[in-house]
Amino acid sequence: MASGASKSAAFMLLILNMGLYFLMIVIGSWAINHGIERSRETAATGINICRLNFPCMKIYIYFPMGNLATRFFIILSLLAGVVGFTCSITGLNNVFLWNAPNLHAAYASALASLSLTLLALGFACKEINIGWTDSALVYMFILLFPSYYKQWTGYL
Numbered sequence: 001m002a003s004g005a006s007k008s009a010a011f012m013l014l015i016l017n018m019g020l021y022f023l024m025i026v027i028g029s030w031a032i033n034h035g036i037e038r039s040r041e042t043a044a045t046g047i048n049i050c051r052l053n054f055p056c057m058k059i060y061i062y063f064p065m066g067n068l069a070t071r072f073f074i075i076l077s078l079l080a081g082v083v084g085f086t087c088s089i090t091g092l093n094n095v096f097l098w099n100a101p102n103l104h105a106a107y108a109s110a111l112a113s114l115s116l117t118l119l120a121l122g123f124a125c126k127e128i129n130i131g132w133t134d135s136a137l138v139y140m141f142i143l144l145f146p147s148y149y150k151q152w153t154g155y156l
Helices: 002-045 070-097 100-130 135-153
Strands: none
Touching (some): 070 100, 100 135
């Protein structure tokens, strides 16, 4: 009886987690697409990005929104979203099977997803600390914090 209740709770939390990570993927891919298109416009007009007080880094995508931590935050949150979404899908499979080896595999994949989410969360905190963020990125912050809290505590 208790196993059925914990299965249904795990199933609902995984569906919620999958939805949050899907929204992170959508917003992150929009931001990267916007940055790539803006980089192309900037290169076409001949504006030197390095003269605009931006350090010349190995990531050549110019993000017109946010600050210098934005590029790292967007890329890492997109990576954390993809890994978290796939871990949620494998977690659903593990809920349906519900035996000890599958639960250990689900724990290991959730730990990898948690570490990437923490790394993206660190860059989100750095971007908030520096200041001047776009409103679309604020939604990504809002999505990143509940997915971290849900993975860490198991509750929402």
